[in-house]
Amino acid sequence: MLKGKKILIGISGGIAAYKTPLLIRELIKRDCQVKVVVTQNALEFVTLTTLQTLSQNEVYYNMFSNNEYSTEHISLTDWADCFVVAPATANIIGKFANAIADCPLSTSFLAFDKDVFIAPSMNTKMYSNPLVKRNIHTLKENGINIISSTQGFLACGYEGEGRMQEPIEIVKFLKEFYSKKLELKDKTILVTAGGTQEQIDAVRYIGNNSSGKMGYCIAEELASRGANVILVSAKTHLEVQNNNINRINVVSSEEMFVQTTKHFPKCDVAILSAAVADYKPINQEKNKIKKAQTNLNLTLTPTKDILATLGKEKKKNQILVGFALETDDELENAKKKLINKNLDFIVLNSLNDKGAGFGTPTNKITIIDKNQKIEHFKLKTKEEVAIDIVNKLVSL
Numbered sequence: 441m442l443k444g445k446k447i448l449i450g451i452s453g454g455i456a457a458y459k460t461p462l463l464i465r466e467l468i469k470r471d472c473q474v475k476v477v478v479t480q481n482a483l484e485f486v487t488l489t490t491l492q493t494l495s496q497n498e499v500y501y502n503m504f505s506n507n508e509y510s511t512e513h514i515s516l517t518d519w520a521d522c523f524v525v526a527p528a529t530a531n532i533i534g535k536f537a538n539a540i541a542d543c544p545l546s547t548s549f550l551a552f553d554k555d556v557f558i559a560p561s562m563n564t565k566m567y568s569n570p571l572v573k574r575n576i577h578t579l580k581e582n583g584i585n586i587i588s589s590t591q592g593f594l595a596c597g598y599e600g601e602g603r604m605q606e607p608i609e610i611v612k613f614l615k616e617f618y619s620k621k622l623e624l625k626d627k628t629i630l631v632t633a634g635g636t637q638e639q640i641d642a643v644r645y646i647g648n649n650s651s652g653k654m655g656y657c658i659a660e661e662l663a664s665r666g667a668n669v670i671l672v673s674a675k676t677h678l679e680v681q682n683n684n685i686n687r688i689n690v691v692s693s694e695e696m697f698v699q700t701t702k703h704f705p706k707c708d709v710a711i712l713s714a715a716v717a718d719y720k721p722i723n724q725e726k727n728k729i730k731k732a733q734t735n736l737n738l739t740l741t742p743t744k745d746i747l748a749t750l751g752k753e754k755k756k757n758q759i760l761v762g763f764a765l766e767t768d769d770e771l772e773n774a775k776k777k778l779i780n781k782n783l784d785f786i787v788l789n790s791l792n793d794k795g796a797g798f799g800t801p802t803n804k805i806t807i808i809d810k811n812q813k814i815e816h817f818k819l820k821t822k823e824e825v826a827i828d829i830v831n832k833l834v835s836l
């Protein structure tokens with residue numbers, strides 16, 4: 441649910457700041473990327489070294505750093521998927537509610553237009569002050585998610601409301617929020633993965649080096665966002681994790697053709713990442729071909745073009761995504777394929793890029809959409825690449 445999320449953590453100067461490093465650890469454990477922005481007063485409670493070490497990123501704490509020209513509050517807020525302010529002091533809540541931007545944290549808050557969560561934390565008397573209550577109410581009314589304080593023993597010696605939720609509870613809140621916000625809920629998505637095998641005789645086949653990993657990562661990412669996934673998979677050692685994935689095993693390009701054309705009409709989207717053979721032997725011998733001291737000629741015939749077939753059958757409300765693995769004139773060939781096969785976007789990976797393509801845990805892609813918008817991505821793990829591809833799909 442939280443995997444791959446880019447989370448900006450804001451820390452203000454409350455005693456509960458000593459717990460925020462644990463929150464960062466919990467998020468990192470769940471494969472989130474974390475960056476941190478703090479108020480000057482927060483640094484009275486938690487050190488830059490701790491925050492930088494745990495988040496593995498520089499902490500933003502100075503609006504006007506001497507080193508270089510930068511607008512960190514904009515680049516950070518562009519980068520993040522969500523913003524979690526924990527603890528949120530009475531002071532920072534007051535600034536947020538009144539659009540005051542006089543420090544890195546309050547300025548970042550104003551520049552942020554995605555999901556914001558704040559975890560208030562303060563002395564009971566401060567918390568029950570009607571002015572603080574009013575500010576929290578204003579934030580709520582403006583779409584800010586409040587991770588309500590709990591009752592309990594407070595650092596100031598008081599017992600009562602105002603205690604920040606424990607880091608693990610904050611993580612739970614985020615998980616529940618995003619599970620409800622499953623953007624692909626009610627969508628049925630067809631994914632193909634792996635390399636087909638074209639039988640030559642009883643024991644031999646023509647295959648390729650595809651591991652199926654890219655398609656499996658896409659299927660998992662789609663399912664984690666609520667989609668019902670039909671995964672038509674060629675032979676691979678991989679397993680599916682998410683129960684929302686219905687895997688259909690195939691071996692040959694013909695079987696893949698049959699399954700994809702059968703399921704496509706009921707799908708909202710199809711992402712065809714399988715490496716399907718372009719040719720197959722015209723005759724498949726039932727028995728094993730005997731070894732002989734003469735040349736053996738195999739006559740190959742083209743297989744059915746699955747992508748082109750789905751492109752022709754595609755209805756107005758369906759989205760079709762293809763892959764191109766190219767070795768030369770990559771962009772030009774991918775653009776042609778995008779048009780010829782009637783795709784909504786194409787994911788290009790070049791065998792010329794180190795770490796991209798078959799049999800590697802990483803990939804480096806370029807996405808070209810039907811409006812000819814080209815987006816280049818850096819070398820990433822296939823899990824991360826899957827997030828980029830699904831983000832593109834969601835943005836259409």
Ligand SMILES: Cc1cc2nc3c(=O)[nH]c(=O)nc-3n(C[C@H](O)[C@H](O)[C@H](O)COP(=O)(O)O)c2cc1C
Pocket residue numbers: 451452453454455456479480481482528529530531532561562563566
């Ligand atoms: C030891 C200590 C603990 C504090 N804890 C809190 C707190 O939990 N919540 C809060 O709202 N203010 C707390 N304060 C007061 C804030 O630090 C103060 O209002 C400060 O201006 C907040 O600045 P900031 O919001 O820019 O970080 C505490 C102050 C001290 C000295």
